[in-house]
Amino acid sequence: MTLRAHLLLGAVLAVAVSSASRADAVEPGDTSFEAGQQVSVLTDGQVSRNLSYATFHTKPIVSRDDKTGSTWELRLGARAFYDFETKISEVSIRDLAIVRRTDHVTATVGFQEIVWGETLGFPVADIVNPRDLRDPLFLDTDWVRLPVAAANVQYTGGPFRLQGLVTPIPRSAQLPDPGSPFLPQGIPVLPIPSFSVDRAGQDAEWGGRAGVLVSGWDFSASFLAHWSRAPVFQLVTLPLAPPVLEPVIHRVSSPGLSLTKTVGDEVVVRFDSVLNIGEPQQSAVFAPPALVLESQNVIDADLTSGDWLISLQYEYDRQGSLDRHWLTARVQKTFFDRRLELDGFMYRGLNNGDAWLQPMITWSFLDSLSISARADFVWGTPGDAGQLGYLNDKNRIFAILRARL
Amino acid sequence: MQGDVSRRTFLGLFGAAAGVTIAPGIAHAADAPADILRRADDVRNPAESYFLRCVVKSSSTSDDTEVEVSIQGNTRTLMKTIRPSRDRGRLGLMVDEDMWAYVPNLQRSVRISLAQRLVGQAANGDIARCRWTGDYTPTIESDNAQAWTLLLTATKKGLTYEKIRAWIEKGTYHPLHAEFLTPTGKVLKRAEYRAYKPIAGKDRPTVIHIEDAVRQSDYSDIQIVEMTPRTFPASIFYPENLK
Numbered sequence: 001m002t003l004r005a006h007l008l009l010g011a012v013l014a015v016a017v018s019s020a021s022r023a024d025a026v027e028p029g030d031t032s033f034e035a036g037q038q039v040s041v042l043t044d045g046q047v048s049r050n051l052s053y054a055t056f057h058t059k060p061i062v063s064r065d066d067k068t069g070s071t072w073e074l075r076l077g078a079r080a081f082y083d084f085e086t087k088i089s090e091v092s093i094r095d096l097a098i099v100r101r102t103d104h105v106t107a108t109v110g111f112q113e114i115v116w117g118e119t120l121g122f123p124v125a126d127i128v129n130p131r132d133l134r135d136p137l138f139l140d141t142d143w144v145r146l147p148v149a150a151a152n153v154q155y156t157g158g159p160f161r162l163q164g165l166v167t168p169i170p171r172s173a174q175l176p177d178p179g180s181p182f183l184p185q186g187i188p189v190l191p192i193p194s195f196s197v198d199r200a201g202q203d204a205e206w207g208g209r210a211g212v213l214v215s216g217w218d219f220s221a222s223f224l225a226h227w228s229r230a231p232v233f234q235l236v237t238l239p240l241a242p243p244v245l246e247p248v249i250h251r252v253s254s255p256g257l258s259l260t261k262t263v264g265d266e267v268v269v270r271f272d273s274v275l276n277i278g279e280p281q282q283s284a285v286f287a288p289p290a291l292v293l294e295s296q297n298v299i300d301a302d303l304t305s306g307d308w309l310i311s312l313q314y315e316y317d318r319q320g321s322l323d324r325h326w327l328t329a330r331v332q333k334t335f336f337d338r339r340l341e342l343d344g345f346m347y348r349g350l351n352n353g354d355a356w357l358q359p360m361i362t363w364s365f366l367d368s369l370s371i372s373a374r375a376d377f378v379w380g381t382p383g384d385a386g387q388l389g390y391l392n393d394k395n396r397i398f399a400i401l402r403a404r405l
Numbered sequence: 406m407q408g409d410v411s412r413r414t415f416l417g418l419f420g421a422a423a424g425v426t427i428a429p430g431i432a433h434a435a436d437a438p439a440d441i442l443r444r445a446d447d448v449r450n451p452a453e454s455y456f457l458r459c460v461v462k463s464s465s466t467s468d469d470t471e472v473e474v475s476i477q478g479n480t481r482t483l484m485k486t487i488r489p490s491r492d493r494g495r496l497g498l499m500v501d502e503d504m505w506a507y508v509p510n511l512q513r514s515v516r517i518s519l520a521q522r523l524v525g526q527a528a529n530g531d532i533a534r535c536r537w538t539g540d541y542t543p544t545i546e547s548d549n550a551q552a553w554t555l556l557l558t559a560t561k562k563g564l565t566y567e568k569i570r571a572w573i574e575k576g577t578y579h580p581l582h583a584e585f586l587t588p589t590g591k592v593l594k595r596a597e598y599r600a601y602k603p604i605a606g607k608d609r610p611t612v613i614h615i616e617d618a619v620r621q622s623d624y625s626d627i628q629i630v631e632m633t634p635r636t637f638p639a640s641i642f643y644p645e646n647l648k
Contacts, residue, residue, distance in 0.1 A: 030485070032494055032509070059648075069636035075648075101638045106646050115513040126513075142512040156643045163645065211645075216503055218516070218644075262503065265518045304518060337466035367468055368490035404490045 029060035029073070036402040040135070043395040048181050049135060053081035057095060073099040075112070086177060094147055108152045113145050114165060116209060116222055118258045118270040121313055121328055121345075124296040125222065125256045125272040128165065128207075130173040130229055136182055136391065137356075137376050138398070146171055148205075159213045167205040170195045170227055175247060181394060192231055192247040203227070207254075222256040228280055235286035248289055253277040270300040281320055284383055292320035307334045324385045325350035339364045343374075353381030354388040372400045438543035441553055444578035445571070446536045449598075451605035452634035453478055458487075459532065463625040472532060475635070479536040481642040496647045499534065502561060507647035514647040531565065531596075531615060532627060540564055552581060566593070580610065584618070592618040605632040 033056050040049035057077035064071045077095030082088075097110030117125025123141075132144040150167040172192045176182045183189055195203050207224030231247035238244070256274040263269060274296045280289035300313040313328040327350055332343045340363050347356040360374035377395050380388030457474040471487040484497040496507035498514070507514040534540065541557035541564075548554070557569040568586035573579070579601060585594040595618055598610035609632070616624035640646055 030494060067636065069638045071638065101640050101646075103638045104640055106638075106640045113512055118516075120511070120515065140510065142510055145512060154640070154643075154645060156640045156646070161643055161645060213500065213503065218503070260516045262516060262518055268516045268518065270516070337463070337468075339466075364491050367488075370491060404493065 027061040027064070029058055031058040032056070033405045034402060036400060038398070038400050040138075040396055040398045042181060043393075046181055047085045048396065049083065049138075049398075050085040051081045051083040053079060055079040055094065059095075059099075068103060070100075070102040073101065075099060075108075075110070086179070088177060104155055104157050106154045106156070109150075111147045111149050112152060113147050114150065114152055115145075116224075116256070116258070117272045117274075118218075118260045119272045119298040119300045119313065120270070120302075120311070121300070121330070122298060122315060122326075123272065124298050124315070125258055125274050127224055127226065127229055127254055127256075127274065128167075128205075130171050132174040133230075134174055134176045134180065134182070136176075137378065137394070137396070146174065161211045162208070163210075164208040165206065168200045169197055170203055170205045172227070172249065173229060173231060175231065182391070187235075187243060187245050189233070189245045190236070190247065193249060216262055218260045220258045222254075222258070224254045224256075226252055226254065228252045228276070232280045232282040232289045233286055234283070234288050245286060248280055250278060250280045250289075250291060252279050266303055266305050268302045268304075270302070271298070273297045279319065281322075290320065294319040307338075308332070322385055324352060324387075326354065349386045349388075352384045352386030353379060354386035355379040356388060368404050370402050370404075372402070374398050436553075438545050438553075438555060439538070441545075441573055441578065442541070442543045442555060442557070443538050445573045445580050446538050448578055448580060448607075448609055449535050450476070451607075451609070451632055454634065454636055455605070456631070456633045456635040457532075457629060458631040460628045460630055461532075461625055462628065464623055471630075474532055475637050475641065476535065477637055477639070477642060479534065479539050481639075482532075482534065483637075483641055483647075484532060498642065498644055498647055500642060500644075502564065505644040505647060514644045516644075531613070534565065537569065537571070541569060546570065551575060577608070579608070594618055604629065605634060 033054070035054040036052075038049055038051050038053065039047070041047050055077070056079075059073055059075045061071045061073050075095040075097045077093070078091065079094050080089075080091045093111050095111060097108050097112045100107045114128040115126055116128055117123045119125070121139075126141075126145075129145045129148055132146055138144065148167045148171050149169060150165050152165040153163070155162045172194055175189065175192050178189070205224065205226040207222065207226070209220055209222040211218065211220030228249045231249050233245040234248055236244050236246045254274055254276050256272065258272045260268060260270045276294040276296070278291045279294040281292045283289055295318045296315070297317070298313060298315045300311065303310045309330070309332040311328075311330040315326045315328070317324040327348050329346045330344065332341065334341045341361070343360040343362070345356075345358040345360070347354065349355065355378070357377040358374055360372060362370055362372040364370040375395070375397050378388055378391045378393065380386050380390065380392040382389035382392065454477045457476060459472055459474065461470040461472065463470070468489040470489065470492070473485045473487060475483040480501050482499040486492045486495040494507075494509040496514070497517075498505045498507070504517050505514045506517045537543075537557055540560060542560055543555045543557050546554040546556045552572045552574050555571045555573060557571060559567050566585040567588040568590065570584040570586060572581040572583065574581050580598045582598065583596045584592045585596065586592055595616050597614040599614055600610065600612040601608045602611050604611060609629075611629045613627040614624060615627070
């Protein structure tokens with residue numbers, strides 16, 4: 001981010017701290033601290049990640065009206081890490097927002113994450129925040145969803161809720177760093193376009209959502225005018241210079257529909273459908289991308305019984321004239337009162353060569369300490385309709401040691 | 406049809422008259438099953454809207470679970486896990502018969518079923534849904550000098566238990582113990598309402614002991630640490646606002 005963007009955020013923080021200092025801190029709020037180590041080693045011996053990290057979140061209620069229950073809240077959160085392999089260090093703001101809650105309205109202004117959609121795993125409707133794509137096989141949303149500086153107002157009444165939001169200065173997705181094994185090898189990649197404070201409002205992303213909960217059916221319809229989230233690449237040749245790949249993003253309009261329904265006591269069905277109008281399509285030869293209509297649809301059923309979770313998901317995408325189908329399955333079982341968790345995830349392309357297998361074990365050996373180890377086995381066919389062609393054989397072991405206080 | 410109405414009216418008048426003339430020594434009008442249940446609910450719930458902090462101790466784990474609960478009527482409840490540390494920040498929201506959980510690692514709320522266990526023998530519904538009135542139709546199964554035995558039958562789908570047999574102390578309307586039943590009447594769990602102490606203005610049970618009906622060594626104790634009438638903005642009881 002630019003210096004001026006940081007100054008803008010600093011101003012929001014100053015207002016927040018000022019509000020807090022004038023009010024009685026009636027409730028200290030939830031505070032959490034997490035520190036850990038993440039190590040990823042590919043089967044060819046390359047270390048793709050070896051970072052120490054720490055995250056901090058707090059959300060005190062600085063003012064509460066006892067008669068109406070309305071509150072002013074702060075949300076503050078940050079994360080810092082140092083990667084011993086790439087020597088990259090980073091401090092990022094995860095939360096910096098003021099929240100005003102009244103009986104029916106919640107208004108949040110500042111740096112925040114806004115979650116849309118219902119499906120898990122590949123949440124196609126969760127498009128408000130861009131993603132950190134530096135490790136395309138690491139999809140933990142608390143890590144990869146990038147907060148945006150936005151104004152977000154929600155009205156809730158009875159079974160209905162309405163939401164409107166605007167992000168005056170959008171944020172781009174984060175691409176793999178130079179030298180990453182997850183970048184196309186041999187051709188340099190230019191930085192992804194960023195958005196300037198000078199153009200605040202002109203590049204704005206905006207949208208809204210309306211939802212209703214009736215007889216256990218939870219429907220919502222959404223619309224977001226935004227910049228494409230998944231960048232595509234075009235080959236750029238400059239005089240007297242080697243060719244480079246340039247990330248391309250474009251304005252996209254995305255109407256969407258979501259629903260959830262519980263069936264009996266143990267099954268939850270989730271559905272997300274999004275149309276991306278004007279989505280840039282990746283060319284196989286890195287030609288300038290065509291703008292196409294993209295439809296993404298995911299239906300998911302989760303069965304929870306005792307300590308078992310079994311999840312099945314079907315995804316159908318149509319991008320221009322290209323059809324793609326995937327099937328995802330996940331089985332999770334916990335033991336010893338959730339201290340030990342075994343998790344198996346399988347992703348298979350039905351009309352393409354994508355396959356991804358991820359067994360994982362997590363052991364919480366102390367109240368606040370846990371260790372996870374997982375493997376990623378990835379297959380893909382470069383050039384086919386799938387999405388994992390460029391990750392073919394990027395198999396790896398990934399370990400996370402995590403302490404939560 | 407007209408005769409039908411007349412007959413029902415007659416029977417209704419007869420029933421009312423019988424209640425006045427015959428029943429005074431047996432059952433006071435205020436001791437109709439619905440009234441007994443409502444008064445028993447008033448013992449467990451200090452107000453329409455209140456805050457509750459409780460610790461769940463379970464035989465299956467050495468870790469206690471501490472939960473803060475914001476309750477608005479019988480249809481909206483927000484639960485927040487304070488400990489163990491690995492679960493801190495988890496939120497559970499109940500709206501009517503629908504439940505959502507906010508999972509910090511996912512940074513989002515997901516729908517879950519009401520019967521999904523919280524810890525040990527305690528289900529989310531045992532904490533989130535403290536009023537039986539409205540959810541269950543009561544009938545008096547038996548009655549002795551000390552207590553009424555009420556059989557509660559669910560009036561809607563999606564509740565944690567389809568049937569409950571509850572023993573309510575006469576005079577105080579204190580719930581004494583309960584059995585949680587399957588639709589066929591098989592006992593799943595037993596609960597005891599213990600340690601009556603003054604809290605939020607009157608004597609209320611401060612420990613709810615829930616044990617498996619077959620393996621009685623499997624149990625959970627829900628210990629109420631704090632109970633305060635409080636007003637909440639309605640907006641906190643929506644899944645979009647879980648964070």
